[in-house]
Amino acid sequence: MALEVGAAEALGRLLTGIREGEDPSTIRTAFDELDELLRRGGIPGGLSPYQxxxxxxxxxxxxxxxxxxxxxxxxxxxxxxxxxxxxxxxxxxxxxxxxxxxxxxxxxx
Structure with missing residues (x-):
């Protein structure tokens, strides 16, 4: 899905930050960036679950x-x-x- 809306690099930065134990504020920034790109790419709710x-x-x-x-x-x-x-x-x-x-x-x- 991230690839389809041009957010693959942002997803990669988020996953790398999590895997490498980056500072939580850095991970939050990467999360927010990916969320925004998904929303702009037409994914309703971005990374927010509907449950x-x-x-x-x-x-x-x-x-x-x-x-x-x-x-x-x-x-x-x-x-x-x-x-x-x-x-x-x-x-x-x-x-x-x-x-x-x-x-x-x-x-x-």
């Missing part, structure tokens, strides 16, 4: 009825992304930033 947010600002987990006890989380522990483990045998998704499988993490009750 509901918790009071802490993080995406809500897709919970339906039963409590989630495990999630797949960022392999580097640098972002708040989490996906519910809805199947015991589920394979962890691959992180788009680091290219590694996400880690299975047990939540405290």
């Amino acid at each position: 509901g947010r918790s009071s802490g600002g993080y995406p809500r987990l897709p919970i339906s009825g039963n409590a989630v006890e495990e999630v797949f989380a960022c392999p580097a522990g640098t972002c708040p992304r989490a996906e519910a483990v809805l199947d015991i045998g589920a394979r962890p998704p691959r992180c788009g930033v680091y290219g590694e499988r996400m880690h299975r993490v047990r939540l405290d009750r």
Whole structure:
């Protein structure tokens, strides 16, 4: 998608900054630049997800009825992304930033 709207270089700068542990303000600037380029390229919302947010600002987990006890989380522990483990045998998704499988993490009750 970034390539299609001319934002591939901005995406590269953002990913490099995250992977190399750049200062958060540098990463935020790269994030904002990519977001702006995506919006100007016709991507509604840019990098902003359309899903509901918790009071802490993080995406809500897709919970339906039963409590989630495990999630797949960022392999580097640098972002708040989490996906519910809805199947015991589920394979962890691959992180788009680091290219590694996400880690299975047990939540405290």
